Amino acid sequence: MDVFGKNPKTEKGSYFRNNVWYWHPLWDYCIHVLPDIANKVKYAHSNDGDGLNSVNSRKLGFALRKSIESGEAQEYIDKRQDYLDNLSNQPCHCTGVSLLESFVHDGEIPFPKTQPKDPNPECHSCKGTGNIPNFQTSYHLTLDNISNFSEFLLDCGGFQIC
Numbered sequence: 001m002d003v004f005g006k007n008p009k010t011e012k013g014s015y016f017r018n019n020v021w022y023w024h025p026l027w028d029y030c031i032h033v034l035p036d037i038a039n040k041v042k043y044a045h046s047n048d049g050d051g052l053n054s055v056n057s058r059k060l061g062f063a064l065r066k067s068i069e070s071g072e073a074q075e076y077i078d079k080r081q082d083y084l085d086n087l088s089n090q091p092c093h094c095t096g097v098s099l100l101e102s103f104v105h106d107g108e109i110p111f112p113k114t115q116p117k118d119p120n121p122e123c124h125s126c127k128g129t130g131n132i133p134n135f136q137t138s139y140h141l142t143l144d145n146i147s148n149f150s151e152f153l154l155d156c157g158g159f160q161i162c
Contacts, residue, residue, distance in 0.1 A: 025139045030060060092130050
């Protein structure tokens with residue numbers, strides 16, 4: 001996601017970039033920290049130009065900075081990582097089971113399950129085990145990323161996600 005400052009006060013406030021693997025958890029954390037402001041961005045998980053004005057950007061930036069200084073951000077990151085570390089692996093595509101089929105909702109599979117085939121011993125994804133890490137583990141949240149976004153927010157003069 002390319003995030004552009006509308007009226008940047010400094011170089012830090014002119015541009016912020018994250019790929020989706022970092023942006024989605026970062027914005028989820030923004031919602032956790034300051035939901036009244038962050039939820040004003042209805043399309044935060046897309047790049048259609050949504051964003052915040054200068055006042056709300058600064059409020060969110062200060063809230064993120066405060067969460068870092070208080071230790072709340074690191075605690076959130078640690079709990080999130082513990083959750084990710086305890087997720088079950090998912091079937092590899094080489095078994096013929098699709099990612100959608102591997103999801104279970106309320107103990108029930110939402111549609112008929114494909115009969116899995118033996119994993120491919122030459123598969124580059126699972127190395128023949130038939131399992132790969134849970135897809136959610138591809139998304140990352142770091143203290144540096146939160147800090148960098150906070151700095152951007154404080155100086156951007158409002159922003160647009162493009």
